Amino acid sequence: MSSFSLAFASATFPCNSSAMVASPHTTIRAHSNQGANNTFLSSKEFRKPFLQLPRFSQNNVWDIAPSQNMAIKDKNNRNCRDIHVAAIAAPPAITDVARESQDGIGIIDFLERRNFLVTGVAKVLIEKILRVAPNVRKIFLLIKAKDEQAAMDRFKGEIIGCELFKCLQQKYGEGYTNFMLNKLVPITQEVDVIINSAANTTLDERYDAALVANAIAPSRLLSFAKKCRKLSLFLHLSTTFVNGERPGILMEKAFQMGESRIDSSTQSKLDVHHEINLVSDLIETLPPNEVPQKLKEVGLARARMYGWQNVYQMTKAMGEMMINAGRGRVPVVIVRPSVIESTFREPFPGWIQGYRVLDPLILSYGKGRLPGFLVNPDTVMDVVPADLVANVIIAAMAKHGTAASPSINVYHAASSTVNPMTMCDMFNYSRDYFAESPLTNNQGDEIQIADMEYFSSIDSFSSYIQKDIAEKSGLSKEIGPNSNPKQRCRLEARCKRMAENLIHLAKLYEPYMFYRARFDSWNARKLMKQLSTEEGNKFPMDLRSINWEDYFANAHIPGLKRHVIKKASSS
Template structure:
């Protein structure tokens, strides 16, 4: 938007009004919650529908995930990632689960809930993870997205469908400018904590491939796929996985090393204006070892350890104890939430995406670039992504 404003200046709003029409709706409702007259107008004038509505929390409430990620795709389009091991092919997921039964299960439990409170919220999160693991999935997110794709496969109708499966989406590589990003997501909470000197350890395998892809390459691939299948008009399902694990892998350990190098040369400042020092990251393969380590470190750093040794139990001690437990719980919950990502052994095949690119002209490939093979990951993280994160998310 910023770049468009710079191009059009005072005529920005006039330009946008010609290009965009905002219509309120709800992907969780039948007909998207849009009135019949507007829905009919859309049906007669819209040629391509892109569904990017989703809840991406790994530990989302099961009822919310079903409503958005599973029911939503029945109305529009979707993409899905899963937690398998080995090479993951670019093929649609066929209906293999009783999705209606999953929805009835949630409805039944909701009926027995007297009111929405923290307790029922936690129960719904636990249910989502439990149901996912029963059916062989690693998280409620991947499970609900998979069921969404299955519903598409069972109700394809007579329209061409493109399912786009991007991997770990991070900041732009080039467009609209390098390093643009809006949220602190996926890898970014860890990079931010690292820069602030607060990342005490990681419950991950440093040899695991992170499978990062810049967001502008995902958008370019989507545009190319829509153009190809929109023109053909053949009613089938076409799957495109956009990732780097098969052709240009970067490990979690690599990313940590790049982050370490960057912040040592470009440190963040603390509240006093002093440079924050960075320490070497420790890796843990056991949640028990990880929990023990961070509990010990946080207790030592806070001064609580010294108070325990000197048997000083005052109101300050009580406050420190409460703060320590809260911080420890934060890191443990974060580690458990990202466990799937930190130990993920799958690699995403991108043959369909490569073939799509080969069918494009030289000019089209230059304009809609999504060649992940050409990315230098050290340059990307040290000169594009982390500086972009600091500017657009941390607001430095």
């Protein structure tokens, strides 16, 4: 029997000296006591999805052991007693700071009067708050570590030195590091706003893992929110793709418990508790070595049965349902971004951490490894830069956090109805960029690429990519009398792996490459119109202002080369 444990890992959320930093990346991870082939969760523990959120103990330890079978583990699966929780306190108020105009939403005034607790990877959001509202009270940060020194080392290494925060580092100079290190304070329940951006975004994840991260964890965080005496808003970051595969214009509408994406009178309602019990039964009855693959298959099958394209979309929708059903009088805002890519302008163009949705396609194309793909070239790919998403979040929480009305409001941060870009456009922009600034191979030679080939079926794409790999590797050449059988065998195996990886990528992305819906953003546009002129300049969110060709040529692809390719090659 495997034990279920929660591990809280800090994201690299730096802050500036003017505000207290904080913002945790809450990673939920389950460990097996019997190796990788064992179950992810015990069935007994999986049936307890609504356990109370961990409490804060007096010695500043994040206590998350609601049962004897639950424990905190480090990366080596050893028990960790201490999860050191720290935040950076704001400096004394600066009396001569000019207040924002009374017109508009009052974003700056809202930010400077609140304490924030953030979960998930939200560096761009945190940087923006600290840069524009240096008198923000507190933003809480959780750091997972085995002891105090390890927590401090991780804080210095992963937070203070992050390049994204170079504007703040330049502003505060030599006092930047010392100020933050001297302002660490324990986390408390004195938070005004909770921003939940933690999620498992793997498209083909195991059903149990996706359920825990995307549905159960937000419900637990909401339970904690109800205990915060000063709470004025619970903001949940979701995705536009919770709308499933319905064609047409999809509206900014909150989910009700039991909703599916199938328009059928014969389709039963989606029962979240039943899905949890279904997964628990599978874990309990299947042989351990069959559980991982079976849970992936069941997750995909259940998602498609209810009208979603993958387990990520469905479990994110479940999370929204559970928040709406359990919110009581807690004010809730749900922000649904589409495909988040690198920053447009702030704090500088092109910042990105790791591969996002489109990046494997762009870089594989630029490296000459993906000359064709399974995609409708006329499909509208809804893209939104990370800094504009942050601005929508900030404006929405200022508007509804000030009112603190016990309602639920939904915003789409999406471009497909106001500034659409097709997949053909994206590949053409990439082709033009790499023609001017080609990537190089291991020998230092420039890689030349041709126009992208488009395929409408997985069979035609599979045949094409296998042939292309064989030709480029020399595998398709006739076997000569002096050929080495062992070398050819290794080459065949390598080519097979490359083809399998690209075919798997095509199958994984197929729903998005033929997506027929667009996302309405009326609420977000209405919010934008409510900003004052000064707020509009500080928190731009108009996606119509983006020239996509310029964005890809001068921000996104250069950012990929700097922040993704360069770091990958140096690691």
